[in-house]
Amino acid sequence: MTSRSVMHKTRLFGQSHWVNSIVGFRDIFEMIDQQVTDTAASKVYVDMQRLKHLGRIIKALRVGSSWPSPSMSMSVTQGTLTTSSSSDPHKRYGLPSRQLADELVACYLRSTESLYRILHVPLFQREYDALWTSLNEATTNSPLTKADMAFVVQLKLVLAIGAATHPSHIDLRTRAIHWFHAAQAWIAEPEYKSHLTIQALQIQILLLFAREATGIGGALIWISVGDLLRSAVYMGLHRDPDHLPKRMTVLAAEMRRRIWNTILEVVVSTSLDAGGPVMLSDSDFDTRPPSNCGDEQLDESVLAQSTGSTIQADIQANNKASAETPTTAALTPASQTARPLSEFTSMSVAIALRETLSLRLTVCKVLNDMGPPCTYADALRLDRRFRAAYRNLTRTLQQYTAAATAAAADTSEQAGAPKTIDHYTVALVHLAMRRYLLCLHIPFFGASLHEKTTYAYSRSVVCDTAVRLWQACCPGIVDASVPTADAAEFAANEAKQTSFEQKPGRTLVDPEIVRQALLGAGALRRLSMQASLLVAAEAKFQLIEDDDLGQNGRTPIRQDLMAIIQTALHWSLRGIEAGETNFKGYLLWNLIDKQLDGMRRGMMAAPTASAESRMTLARELVAAAEQAEAECTPIFEAMLARGQQQAHDSALQALALPSGGHVVGYGGAASEITPVETFGPELYNLVRMCRIKDCPCQAIIHTQQQDQQQQQALAAAQLAEHHHNLQSLSMQQPLMPDIQQPLDPMAVEFAxxxxxxxxxxxxxxxxxxxxxxxxxxxxxxxxxxxx
Known part of the structure; x- marks a missing residue:
């Protein structure tokens, strides 16, 4: 059985963490360990250190100068100083053009907001339009207000999340990281009480999703979720608004329920992803699920008299009873604005998922809590309950699809209301639910190799679920001639051809999912990696069983499993081309592919394999590792070159530098932009620690030396010119013109x-x-x- 936990460096991973999927390939590293680490001149070891070093530098270049940079603190926290004299108002606050912003907001609304309700979309849209109006009407010396700056922070996080599914997600990755850091600088202000608001909670939630979208922190997001949960509890979101003594509007109550529901989803999903204890139970809250009210219904019935500036604003009830008795007016109950559960609204998917929350919470506790290990009988009972809940959820989504189709023909519906469930949203629901089922049976997957009859069901569930997860994320292999930037669209369009329906086992995959699961960062990327590794483990188990039966590779492995292994090998390299700085996934896949090939040739089977054949396979594994690192090196070097250029261009743009490289400081004195200001001190610390021969990072030091020499030469020329001007002054000439009357500073007015x-x-x-x-x-x- 899988170990209860895995210790890696300073972290302890539970059974749901994806690292448990590579335990079955530990023998690969044992085979090549001696050849790789016996000598310091090992090419595998040297190239690995080089690539790791380049990866750190590339990430430092994306962050830019020291965090938080002066541009962030002045443009976000103070809101009174601008960092650029650009004629475009949006650039002074670090925003893209209106056209690109509209596209990124649309990507966010289709991806994250469709599943996890965080914002009130009509209210957000009004503030969004008002912001651009104020930016277009603003002059250089008319900064935004503090409230407007808070919305700018919220908007930057929306843009960063939307960039993960945008067609230009590769080019937007660095800008998304800058938007995230600007928001992080705002939330890090020591104004703790002022951050205990609904808007601040929304920003905290968006901050977590932006971290996943930009790949900052990985599974460490689970730590920050604890801060979010306690902030919400401190604000009373764990208590239903009906149980609170303070009366509030329908909009405020519904937004509290929605945000608490989203926090619950984030707590459970990050616990499963990080392999950490969930630290939450059903008895810790009594907030009921959100009502089945679309944003448009709330906007129509509750926001009629609202200014739209804040969610907590007082909103007068819009009915005759409250108008007749203003002193005891009761707000419109949510039940009057809610639609039937059978009717599809923008909240329908979140409400349907809430029905399975308690069961998913139980799965997380069974896997990662400190309690006794789950017995196989308990796991099977939990499996039956989970499958029943999953079937009900699937039927509910099908009913929503039918209801939405019927509503699409109804012209009396509110304009802008959701007419149908997006295929992308449904795919995300299935990915999330199948992950819980997969993790529930992973602890018994390894044991099935030895206890074939006892744990055969778990092995079957893990294999079938992993195949389904991979097919839901990956549309297939893309032609190598297609650029990585177009890979997602090409694969999705290829899957939509007329031959799609004729090929069994094919799944329609949206390009947005491909960008997140195969080319991006975050939980979906780790899920696809986990699923593909389990498929490879199943293929290895079949070869081991084949050897035990004396077949020696004569029994073919399932073709769908081998196709997934080859596809995962391809897409892992595409992920590096898209900006991933961790090459170990591609390295691991090359080793796995080579080991499986050697096993098919009988190089590891006990009856036929000899010590020489095993050593030959070990040398082939080392050669495969060298080849993988050789393929990754030019990709990393190209990313490094692009990162240097982008960092330099960003520094020029942020400081509004002319072509000569001079910038006028805030004090009015001229200064020079230095490489440290361009790239940040963290990058130079990495460069100075580099001891790798011919490392491309040395070009940064060369650039620094050239810039310093140019600055020294410029300073010497300015000093010489200054001395020349002083010497040219006539010593007989008085310093000031003749003054006829006594010099009285109180009587003389100087211009x-x-x-x-x-x-x-x-x-x-x-x-x-x-x-x-x-x-x-x-x-x-x-x-x-x-x-």
């Missing part, structure tokens, strides 16, 4: 131009001390001349 002429000379000579021109107006009149 601003006179101060401008005197101050630069006084400052450059460092004359006197104290207040400006005190050396001239003070008692010692000869102080300046004596100096």
């Amino acid at each position: 601003a131009d006179s101060w401008d002429l005197i101050m630069p000379e006084a400052q450059s000579l460092n004359i006197g001390s104290g207040e400006p021109l005190s050396w001239l107006f003070g008692g010692e009149t000869a102080q300046g001349i004596l100096w």
